[in-house]
Amino acid sequence: MESQLDLYGLELLNSINCTGLPPHKLILKVSVLVMLLRNIDQSNCLCNGTRLQVRKLGNYVIECExxxxxxxxxxxLIPRMNMVPINGTVPIRFQRIQFPIIVSFAMTINKSQGQTLSHVGLYLTKPVFTHGQLYVAISRVKSKRGLKVLLMNHVGMSANSTINVLYREVFEKIGF
Structure with a gap:
């Protein structure tokens, strides 16, 4: 019986990028900002979405602050671990042994929930889907001086206001 490696080839397997799975080739340097992609130690707050800064690089462990x-x-200390993609679009099941981190110069509003940051920059190219998302994004920053917001209008020009999107059909179905 032919193995999955023979069927799909190493290059194809290495090119697969899924949510929650770091890229096959992860290029890191000391001082780069990274984000955890797995819960490693919840009692010490090493959870999915935690931001870290690389201090030392090893073959099997990365030291981070x-x-x-x-x-x-x-x-x-972030160890290499077995990473299995959970994605319905990948036709085969496979695993990679790699560090559960990804370089993180930015994060989505949803990933920022629970974070407290000194500086937050919001780049909104379209209206925020819900008031709750905008609140989460703005409330991550410690002070007003640490918040910068760039709003874009429908033609790509900077704007000074945004719309709180409301889909009325959602409320029609629940009887409001």
């Missing part, structure tokens, strides 16, 4: 959460400033 925690930048967010209750353990800011603590040192965390």
């Amino acid at each position: 925690v930048l967010t959460g209750n353990n800011v400033g603590h040192i965390a």
Whole structure:
């Protein structure tokens, strides 16, 4: 029986990028900002979405400084681990042994929930889907001076206001 590696080829398997799975080739340097993609140690706040800064690089462990959460400033050791993509579009099941991190110069509004940051920059190319998302994004910053917002209108020009999107058909179906 032919193995899956023979059927699909190493290059194809290495080219697969799925949500929650780091790229096959992860290029890191000391001081780069990264984000955890898995819950490693919840009691020490090493959870999915935690931002870290790389301090030392090893073959099997990366030493990082925690930048967010209750353990800011603590040192965390991030091991290589088995990563299995959970994605219905990938036709085969496979695993990679790699670090559960990704370079993180930015994060989505949903990933920022639970974070407290000194500086937050919002780049809104279209109206935010819900008031709750906008609130989460703005409330991540410690002070008003640390918040910068760039709003874009429908033709790509900067704007000074945005719309709180409301889909009335949602309320029609529940009887409002």
